[in-house]
Amino acid sequence: MTTWLAKIHVTLKDAVVDPQGLTIQDALHQLHFDSVQRVRMGKYLEVTLDAPDAATAEERVTVMCTTLLANPVIERFNFTVSETMLA
Amino acid sequence: MTTWLAKIHVTLKDAVVDPQGLTIQDALHQLHFDSVQRVRMGKYLEVTLDAPDAATAEERVTVMCTTLLANPVIERFNFTVSETMLA
DSSP: OEEEEEEEEEEEOTTSOOHHHHHHHHHHHHTTOTTEEEEEEEEEEEEEEEESSHHHHHHHHHHHIIIIIOOTTTEEEEEEEEEOOOO | OEEEEEEEEEEEOTTSOOHHHHHHHHHHHHTTOTTEEEEEEEEEEEEEEEESSHHHHHHHHHHHIIIIIOOTTTEEEEEEEEEOOOO
16 A cells, blocks of 8 residues: 555635635735735645555545535635655 | 736644644544545645746745745745736
8 A cells, every 4th residue: 555645725716705815915915015916815735645556546535625625616626646655 | 017926835844733634634534534644734825916027026925925924933835936917
């Protein structure tokens, strides 16, 4: 059994309002970062899991994302899977 | 003036306890994802900004990260900057 590291990004779909991103954008403007045009906030997860091969690991991560990690109504996700040694 | 997209990852340092990651790990185990060994939770931000060149954009994003976006005591950050058209 090999150990895999999945690096998962969960981001809001473009049409969805992002209050957290807007708040950060306002804060950056107040700190005089006037060149900032737009901030979008997302989640980043690193999941370490066992699986016999990369395809199985990817399949498991996809199911995790659709059942728990992302809300498919308003969010999209993407990830990469690579072989790793557990820390 | 060119528009740049910075993709920023903010993650907890390895020695820092990650209660959010542990909660997600427990939830995945309860959903019978028994192969999951470890979950670490981080933040992912996309910042669109104007700057005359890539070096200036990188410098600005570094200052943003150290002053607002990351807590350098417990978090580390990394980012990439690429040319973009504003959506």
